Amino acid sequence: MMGVDVNKLGISIGGKSIVRDVNVHIGDGERVGLIGSSGSGKSMISKAMLGLLPINAQTEGSVILGDTQVVGADETVLAGLRGRYVGAVFQNPASSLNPVLTVGKQIELPLKLHYDLDKADRQARVSAMLEKVGLDATVAKKYPSELSGGQQQRVGIATALITSPRLIIADEPTTALDSITQRQIVDLLVSLVDKAGASMLFITHDFSVLARATTRCYVLDGGRIVESGNTADLLEHPQGEQTKKLVAAARELTLQRKQNRDD
Amino acid sequence: MTEPQVLLTGNGITRIFGKGNERQTALDDVSVEVRAGECLALIGGSGSGKSTLTRILLGLDRPTSGTVTFEDESVDGSKSVGYQALRRESSLVFQSPFTSLDPRWTVAKSVAEPLKIQHKYAKIDGSDIDRKVHESLSLVGLDPNEFLSRYPVDLSGGQAQRVAIARALVTDPKLIVADEPMSAIDVAARLQILKAFAAIRKSRPDTAIIMISHDLGVVQHIADRIVVLHHGKMVESGTTDDVLNRPKAAYTRELVAAASL
Numbered sequence: 001m002m003g004v005d006v007n008k009l010g011i012s013i014g015g016k017s018i019v020r021d022v023n024v025h026i027g028d029g030e031r032v033g034l035i036g037s038s039g040s041g042k043s044m045i046s047k048a049m050l051g052l053l054p055i056n057a058q059t060e061g062s063v064i065l066g067d068t069q070v071v072g073a074d075e076t077v078l079a080g081l082r083g084r085y086v087g088a089v090f091q092n093p094a095s096s097l098n099p100v101l102t103v104g105k106q107i108e109l110p111l112k113l114h115y116d117l118d119k120a121d122r123q124a125r126v127s128a129m130l131e132k133v134g135l136d137a138t139v140a141k142k143y144p145s146e147l148s149g150g151q152q153q154r155v156g157i158a159t160a161l162i163t164s165p166r167l168i169i170a171d172e173p174t175t176a177l178d179s180i181t182q183r184q185i186v187d188l189l190v191s192l193v194d195k196a197g198a199s200m201l202f203i204t205h206d207f208s209v210l211a212r213a214t215t216r217c218y219v220l221d222g223g224r225i226v227e228s229g230n231t232a233d234l235l236e237h238p239q240g241e242q243t244k245k246l247v248a249a250a251r252e253l254t255l256q257r258k259q260n261r262d263d
Numbered sequence: 264m265t266e267p268q269v270l271l272t273g274n275g276i277t278r279i280f281g282k283g284n285e286r287q288t289a290l291d292d293v294s295v296e297v298r299a300g301e302c303l304a305l306i307g308g309s310g311s312g313k314s315t316l317t318r319i320l321l322g323l324d325r326p327t328s329g330t331v332t333f334e335d336e337s338v339d340g341s342k343s344v345g346y347q348a349l350r351r352e353s354s355l356v357f358q359s360p361f362t363s364l365d366p367r368w369t370v371a372k373s374v375a376e377p378l379k380i381q382h383k384y385a386k387i388d389g390s391d392i393d394r395k396v397h398e399s400l401s402l403v404g405l406d407p408n409e410f411l412s413r414y415p416v417d418l419s420g421g422q423a424q425r426v427a428i429a430r431a432l433v434t435d436p437k438l439i440v441a442d443e444p445m446s447a448i449d450v451a452a453r454l455q456i457l458k459a460f461a462a463i464r465k466s467r468p469d470t471a472i473i474m475i476s477h478d479l480g481v482v483q484h485i486a487d488r489i490v491v492l493h494h495g496k497m498v499e500s501g502t503t504d505d506v507l508n509r510p511k512a513a514y515t516r517e518l519v520a521a522a523s524l
Contacts, residue, residue, distance in 0.1 A: 178307075
């Protein structure tokens with residue numbers, strides 16, 4: 001089981017403070033959102049959780065995944081965590097997938113690195129995973145460049161989930177996709193994470209996506225958490241200035257139709 | 264009232280890439296028309312053909328069959344009258360402002376550049392350049408005094424995109440083509456970009472805008488008409504009100520449902 005506790009996390013790079021005094025808690029099996037404008041520090045927090053901060057970053061506070069302190073942890077500890085207990089889905093599948101590996105090899109790789117399974121077993125798991133993410137078995141032989149953006153992101157999800165991680169960090173996984181694909185990917189991610197009983201941190205700047213993906217969320221502004229709470233409540237009754245602004249913008253940019261409102 | 268003049272047309276545009284077994288039809292018999300002063304949205308998912316159509320409409324690629332005209336002149340190769348007029352009278356706004364602005368140039372220099380290279384402005388003097396640069400930046404909601412001397416690195420995504428829009432605007436083009444101008448920008452800043460386009464439409468009522476997007480939430484505020492592309496075919500075209508509130512094609516219905524909360 002793996003909850004997450006971020007305590008008084010501070011990150012600065014070259015003397016410039018990026019993230020200050022951030023506390024985030026993700027319970028076991030919980031889907032939590034982190035929302036904020038670009039430059040608010042969202043991705044830095046997710047990088048801190050993955051132990052992927054730039055080498056010149058100075059950190060304070062702690063990030064505890066399960067019972068491992070990630071901040072300042074040894075690379076061997078991090079390598080055992082990443083891809084095994086923590087899976088990541090990134091914004092741009094075209095650049096996060098390896099262009100010279102077929103989809104099948106790509107999804108198989110984390111299994112090879114973290115599990116002692118024979119080839120037939122690994123391939124059976126890859127086939128089962130492809131089916132779970134809604135991809136045809138023939139996709140295994142293709143290269144990322146032969147797939148659409150939505151298919152690529154499905155491969156990204158399959159690669160993140162193949163090792164049955166306890167925590168999924170999804171950093172703007174739908175921003176590069178069109179609205180139909182966006183919705184399919186969010187729904188897919190939510191159903192797979194819930195079925196696996198894993199926890200998820202979902203990072204986005206888009207409130208309509210946030211509402212579908214998470215039950216609780218934190219609003220980040222200028223590197224600080226300015227508001228947090230139940231996602232639906234927060235959308236209905238934003239408190240802080242920044243949250244109000246983000247919610248208003250999201251409303252304005254959601255399609256307003258004459259008749260419907262069927263959420 | 265007479266209808267505004269037709270500016271740009273694409274008739275029966277088909278574009279096939281590759282040969283033999285590799286043949287892929289990117290566009291299949293698509294016809295569009297853009298009139299002076301209107302804002303037309305080209306909507307579709309990735310792979311729908313919207314970028315290919317845009318490139319063809321701008322004369323940057325040639326259709327396998329079909330024709331493009333600009334102000335009734337054929338756009339057919341770089342020597343054609345239509346192509347040359349189109350180059351003079353159209354500007355582009357790209358998806359990522361940071362890759363479309365030169366990082367070593369100040370805002371002032373980037374926005375002034377089209378005036379210096381455009382034949383239409385061959386005789387323009389320095390004070391007129393300054394005036395037009397000021398005017399363009401103000402129109403997109405950027406205070407010239409604050410922004411002229413900045414470099415792209417000192418701009419937020421939304422500000423950088425508005426600089427790119429000011430640069431597109433500075434030559435008073437008849438047509439502005441914006442290719443996903445908001446998809447790389449965060450939600451709050453998108454509203455500022457929309458405001459900039461609304462200001463352009465108000466102060467330049469004859470300028471046509473083609474907005475390429477996958478986001479109906481964005482185009483609802485700005486487009487007069489919407490063309491929906493899916494797998495290279497035009498599946499729907501109509502007024503914004505009709506397409507959003509009474510979509511006919513199954514794909515449009517799905518798109519509309521997914522974009523509503």
